[in-house]
Amino acid sequence: MPDLVTDGDDLGNHVATKALLHVKALDVASADAITLTDRGNTFDITGTTTINHINTTNWGVGGMVILQFDGAVTLTHNAGSLAGSEGNMLLARNQNYTTTAGDILTFVLHDSTNWKEISRSNIITSVSTDTLTNKTIDADVNTISNLAIGSEVDTTLSETEEIWIPAGAFTTSTTDGAEITSRETTTNAVNYTYAGFDTTTSESAWFTWTPPANWNAGTVRFKLYWTNTAGLSTETIDFDLSAVAFGDDDALDTAVGTPQNVTDTFIAQDDLHISAYSSAITIAGSPTAGKEVHFKLSRDVASDDLTGDCDVIGVLLEFTINDIGTT
Numbered sequence: 001m002p003d004l005v006t007d008g009d010d011l012g013n014h015v016a017t018k019a020l021l022h023v024k025a026l027d028v029a030s031a032d033a034i035t036l037t038d039r040g041n042t043f044d045i046t047g048t049t050t051i052n053h054i055n056t057t058n059w060g061v062g063g064m065v066i067l068q069f070d071g072a073v074t075l076t077h078n079a080g081s082l083a084g085s086e087g088n089m090l091l092a093r094n095q096n097y098t099t100t101a102g103d104i105l106t107f108v109l110h111d112s113t114n115w116k117e118i119s120r121s122n123i124i125t126s127v128s129t130d131t132l133t134n135k136t137i138d139a140d141v142n143t144i145s146n147l148a149i150g151s152e153v154d155t156t157l158s159e160t161e162e163i164w165i166p167a168g169a170f171t172t173s174t175t176d177g178a179e180i181t182s183r184e185t186t187t188n189a190v191n192y193t194y195a196g197f198d199t200t201t202s203e204s205a206w207f208t209w210t211p212p213a214n215w216n217a218g219t220v221r222f223k224l225y226w227t228n229t230a231g232l233s234t235e236t237i238d239f240d241l242s243a244v245a246f247g248d249d250d251a252l253d254t255a256v257g258t259p260q261n262v263t264d265t266f267i268a269q270d271d272l273h274i275s276a277y278s279s280a281i282t283i284a285g286s287p288t289a290g291k292e293v294h295f296k297l298s299r300d301v302a303s304d305d306l307t308g309d310c311d312v313i314g315v316l317l318e319f320t321i322n323d324i325g326t327t
Contacts, residue, residue: 023039023040023041023042024040024042024043025037025039025040025041025042025043026039026043027043027044027045027046028043028044028045028046029045029046029047029049030045030046030047030048030049030050030051030073031047031049031051032049032050032051032052032053033051033052033053033054033055033083033086034051034053034054034055035055035057035058036054036055036058036059036065037058038058038059041063041064041065041066042065042066042068043065043066043067043068044068044069044070045067045068045069045070045073046070046071047070047071047073048071048072048073049073050073050074050075050076051073051074051075051076051089052076052079052089053079053082053086053087053088053089054086054087054089054107054115055084055085055086055087056085056086056087056109056112056113056115057085059109060109061109061110061111061112062108062109063108063109064106064107064108064109064118065106065107065108065115066104066105066106067104067105067106067107068102068103068104069099069100069101069102069103069104069105070101071099071101072098072099072100072101073098073099074096074097074098074099075089075091075096075097075098075099075105076089076096077089077090077091077094077095077096077097078090078091078094082113086113087109087112087113087114087115088113088114088115089107089115089117090110090114090115090116090117091117092117092120097120100122103120103121103122104119104120104121105117105119105120105121106118106119106120157322158216158320158321158322159320159321160318160319160320160321161318161319161320161321162316162317162318162319163209163316163317163319164314164315164316164317165207165209165295165314165315165316165317166193166313166314167180167193167194167195167205167312167313167314168180168193169207170195170205170206170207170297170312171205171206171207172195172205172206173203173204173205173206173296176201176202176203176204177203177204177205178195178196178197178198178203178204178205178297178299178312179195179196179309180193180194180195180196180205181193181194181196182194183311185270192313193313194226194227194311194312194313195297195311195312196309196310196311196312197239197298197299197309197310197311197312198299198301198309199301199304199306199307199308199309199310200301201301202298202299202300202301202302203298203299204296204297204298204299205296205297205298205312206294206295206296206297207294207295207297207315208292208293208294208295209292209293209295209317210290210291210292210293211287211288211289211290211291211293211319212289212321213289213290214289214321214322215288215289215319215320215321215322216319216320216321216322217287217288217289218319218320219280219281219282219283220243220280220281220283220317220318220319221260221277221278221279221280221281221317221318222241222260222262222277222278222281222315222316222317222318223262223274223275223276223277223278223315223316223318224237224239224262224264224273224274224275224312224315225272225273225274225275225312225313225314225315225316226264226272226273226275226310226311226312226313227270227271227272227273227311227313228266228269228270228273228306228307228308228309228310228311229269229270229308229309229311230269230307230308230309231266231269231306231307231308232266232307233266234265234266235265235266235305235306235307236263236264236265236266236304236305236306237263237264237266237273237275237299237304237306237310238261238262238263238299238300238303238304239261239262239275239297239298239299239300239304239310239312240259240260240261240296240297240298240299240300241259241260241261241262241278241281241295241296241297241315242256242257242258242259242260242281242284242295242296243256243257243281243283243284243293243294243295243296244256244257244283244284244285244293244294245283245284245285245286245287245288245291245292245293245294246285246291246292246293246294247285247286247288247291247292250285254284254285255284256284256294256295256296257281257282257283257284257285258281258282259281259296259298260278260279260280260281261278261300261303262275262276262277262278263275263303264276266306272313277318295315295317297312297315
């Protein structure tokens, strides 16, 4: 243990007070167990050898040392297996740490065998791009991509959104169009609008959507909400949805893209049925935010075996936006 300060000692040069003055000592090469001299309390640590222990030689309990690292050195948290005057390093978050050139860690000799980290200054010399996916924020599934930390930040936040398209917003096709009408339930007089698609003729209806400014111009998916008054158990419906985007001065007489379908099994007459989501639909044209997107919904009677009309109440459209919080 260092000598106590006594009357007449030179406080500026006494081993017991140098730690208070932050005197720069000699450089120390990294090793399994490093020894810090008593000629100061600030040390440059050279080399890249893993450090498991700091010797307590020359230091008393309460002594503080500041270590600046010249390179990448792995520091082992609470390595144990002490020999001689070795002391453990009790690191922040109770885990090992690999330094970067310029990092500064401060330790205090907490007791006779443990150096406790009390501060850490990290030097960020480079920034990498990382991607975080399927993180839950406010119960919605979001993705965080191109996340950078440093002098330049280029962060894009994206999430899926849904928009409800009721049958009342449909336009029936001039040729083989679905009948758009309304119905009232018998007992409780619940009224709803629906588009009735025939069981033998492949009928269709259209709706439009103008994407918001933060739409990512990617694919979309849909769910079908429907009912029926004549179906039987084990019967299934099959509907296709396709789309094309139009901008200013685009020709409206343009083909839609490749359709994607949903299928669903009949449950009971006059019950609401909700299909699963379709596969991703690629919109024809050159879709971008702000363009008008026209969707064509049609019943595939070749695969659909539901008895009677399939009465579509609406479509739930899923799309992806960037820059959450903007519209």
